[in-house]
Amino acid sequence: MSKKRNQKKNKQYRLLLFLGSLAVLLIIAVAGLYIRNENKLASVQGKMSEYLKGKYHEDFKVERPEYKHGGLGVNGIWMSQAYLVSNPKLKFDIDCNYLNPSDCSDQYIAAIWSVQASRELESIVKEVNANSNGYKADSARAEIVLSEDLVDSVNKQSKYEDNKTKDKGFLYRLIINAPNDSQKSSYAFRIVEKLRKEGIYSVDLDINRNNNSQIRCEIFFDKNKLGSKDDVESCIVKMGE
Secondary structure (H helix, E strand, C coil): CHHHHHHHHHHHHHHHHHHHHHHHHHHHHHHHHHHHHHHHHHHHHHHHHHHHHHHHCCCEEECCCEEECCECCECCEEEEEEEECCEEEEEEEEEEECCCCCCEEECHHHHHHHHHHHHHHHHHHHHHHCCCCCCCCCEEEEEEEECHHHHHHCCCCCCHHHHCCCCCCEEEEEEEECCCCCCHHHHHHHHHHHHHHCCCCCEEEEEEECCEEEEEEEEEEECCECCCHHHHHHHHHHHCC
């Protein structure tokens, strides 16, 4: 009996030793993958910072990058947000090639232009408010998004006024939160029309439905799709179905 017990204990000991060794190896493997991933992220983050400093000759802080839009047989991109060390409030998007993180595109100029566009929008909103019988938006702001050739061709010397009228590569996101009212659609569209008088046609209207700013309606206008207040109304109603 004693011999059998000892054999059983030895088997249990060997099993525990095997499982313990396996657990240690697994921990080492996971830790190795984690360290490798962190080193990769740090490398990408550093290359993003170098790209921005080389392009704009200013110091930027790049947040932790994320790998997105990748899939089976498809390389995604590295995406992050960055800001000037001297101005943390001015955040903008940056994305880079997965295989070559030094090959990047950024929205820094778009972020600067967004500030200018929002100031311009303030005057337009005041003008629309003055003719709306007391109705007015809770908030309205502009967000510029650059794409295609324009995003890589502009620099700090490029002017918002010279580019806001372009049909390609320039998008004016008009983000409105407004109370639910029969005037809501016509009010928003009057702002779109005022922007057109400034030469801005590529407008993506993003407006809340009812009084809930979490439920949004989004509609795009340009020179080929001038639209009307009825399109805004239809969008709001459709999102509420």
